[in-house]
Amino acid sequence: MTYKLPDTTLGQEIAAGQPTLWVNPSYRLGAIDSSDLPVSPADVVEAKQNWERLAPLLQACFEELRETGGAIRSNLVELQGLRDAIGYDSLDYGRLFIKADSDLPVAGSIKARGGVYEVFLFAENLARENGLLGEDDDVRKLAGDEARAFFSKYTVAVGSTGNLGLSVGIAARALGFKATVHMSSDAKQWKVDRLVRMGVEVVKHEADYTTAVENARVVAEGDPTIYFVDDEKSRHLFLGYSVAAFELAEQLKAAGVTVDEQNPLFLYLPCGIGGAPGGVTFGAKAVFGDNVHPFFVEPAQSPCALVHMMSGSEELVSVYDVGLTNKTEADGMAVARMSAFVATVMREMLAGVYTVADDDLLRMLLAAHETEGWRFEPSATAALLGPEFIVRHPHGEEFTAQHGIQDKLGDATHILWATGGSFVPDEQFQNFLTEAKST
Numbered sequence: 448m449t450y451k452l453p454d455t456t457l458g459q460e461i462a463a464g465q466p467t468l469w470v471n472p473s474y475r476l477g478a479i480d481s482s483d484l485p486v487s488p489a490d491v492v493e494a495k496q497n498w499e500r501l502a503p504l505l506q507a508c509f510e511e512l513r514e515t516g517g518a519i520r521s522n523l524v525e526l527q528g529l530r531d532a533i534g535y536d537s538l539d540y541g542r543l544f545i546k547a548d549s550d551l552p553v554a555g556s557i558k559a560r561g562g563v564y565e566v567f568l569f570a571e572n573l574a575r576e577n578g579l580l581g582e583d584d585d586v587r588k589l590a591g592d593e594a595r596a597f598f599s600k601y602t603v604a605v606g607s608t609g610n611l612g613l614s615v616g617i618a619a620r621a622l623g624f625k626a627t628v629h630m631s632s633d634a635k636q637w638k639v640d641r642l643v644r645m646g647v648e649v650v651k652h653e654a655d656y657t658t659a660v661e662n663a664r665v666v667a668e669g670d671p672t673i674y675f676v677d678d679e680k681s682r683h684l685f686l687g688y689s690v691a692a693f694e695l696a697e698q699l700k701a702a703g704v705t706v707d708e709q710n711p712l713f714l715y716l717p718c719g720i721g722g723a724p725g726g727v728t729f730g731a732k733a734v735f736g737d738n739v740h741p742f743f744v745e746p747a748q749s750p751c752a753l754v755h756m757m758s759g760s761e762e763l764v765s766v767y768d769v770g771l772t773n774k775t776e777a778d779g780m781a782v783a784r785m786s787a788f789v790a791t792v793m794r795e796m797l798a799g800v801y802t803v804a805d806d807d808l809l810r811m812l813l814a815a816h817e818t819e820g821w822r823f824e825p826s827a828t829a830a831l832l833g834p835e836f837i838v839r840h841p842h843g844e845e846f847t848a849q850h851g852i853q854d855k856l857g858d859a860t861h862i863l864w865a866t867g868g869s870f871v872p873d874e875q876f877q878n879f880l881t882e883a884k885s886t
């Protein structure tokens with residue numbers, strides 16, 4: 448694919464790997480017209496029901512869900528000390544919250560919402576098709592010996608830069624499946640080690656994420672006992688993530704936050720292939736409609752959603768096509784080519800994309816740790832830079848003016864979606880802190 452970035456300041460900044468903000472000219476307000484889309488708002492409601500039906504099984508499989516009734520939820524925490532530390536002391540920034548998926552149970556990242564959902568749904572369907580779970584049976588039967596013995600004949604496979612592999616591997620092993628994770632060269636060793644300890648087969652590729660996924664898909668195609676979680680195409684992953692919007696709505700209400708025409712809501716969502724942020728965006732549009740404005744954030748060297756969506760091309764544009772390296776410390780976002788499925792759904796639904804430099808990610812990681820004791824991985828901290836772009840960047844000002852909300856920023860709410868971190872081992876986290884202090 449050849450695509451030339453426009454010869455504008457924006458195009459030059461992207462080509463030079465400098466942080467910037469792109470506003471999506473196709474962003475459209477109004478009810479979601481899903482007639483041409485592969486997913487609909489009704490699917491989000493159905494996914495919520497699936498999660499609820501599976502909750503007792505999740506509770507039976509995971510110690511840490513004993514107290515939650517099987518729900519996999521994270522806290523919504525208003526920024527306090529961190530707010531001033533990263534320069535958001537002005538009233539122009541409205542209210543700021545961290546959505547702490549960094550602490551999500553089971554997988555320690557936002558991938559718990561997608562990977563765990565898809566694996567458990569697959570297990571349930573497989574069991575029903577094979578007569579292991581009848582209409583009236585308790586779904587917890589699937590945590591029993593008979594089901595485990597049956598599941599052990601199947602393999603769940605996935606390609607990953609790390610966290611999706613962790614989530615899918617943990618979920619698959621909890622039910623007794625075999626699991627194979629194809630890791631890209633970006634994958635951190637500790638993620639590999641953790642999977643190996645759980646009995647997951649890890650195939651390490653000397654190539655990037657897209658190649659790791661392709662390899663995993665090819666292996667799976669020839670073998671009916673392999674179920675492939677396809678991050679480039681999966682509706683299940685996408686819909687599993689989308690349910691987070693209901694959780695957010697409930698938590699905002701509890702925090703006394705109104706979301707309406709006078710009180711806009713901004714979301715900042717770290718993006719790799721687009722599944723997690725795309726799913727959350729889709730759910731949020733279904734729940735909050737025109738009053739939510741979702742933005743993705745990507746590393747300045749891996750802005751795959753930005754370059755593809757900006758190109759307007761039918762064929763996928765990769766970051767290599769515009770001369771970028773896809774090299775970043777933010778392994779959760781080290782993806783050169785976005786999902787075509789997500790690109791289609793996001794075309795009119797995504798407000799824009801901003802990019803961040805690795806140095807700033809480490810700076811934010813340090814600030815979040817020093818002020819609030821947060822443990823974020825570099826990918827997660829990318830969300831913290833969003834409000835600055837919307838409130839201060841010229842393209843952000845254009846965006847708010849265009850939507851008539853430039854005077855409502857003081858009444859706006861910003862959600863900084865911290866996507867992962869609690870599983871990062873101490874030693875690795877200390878290295879991040881040391882690195883951050885020296886940059």
Ligand SMILES: *Cc1c(COP(=O)(O)O)cnc(C)c1O
Binds near residue numbers: 557558779
């Ligand atoms: C996976 C991941 C993302 C991005 O999700 P995609 O579905 O790949 O777009 C962001 N942050 C973290 C920590 C992740 O693990």
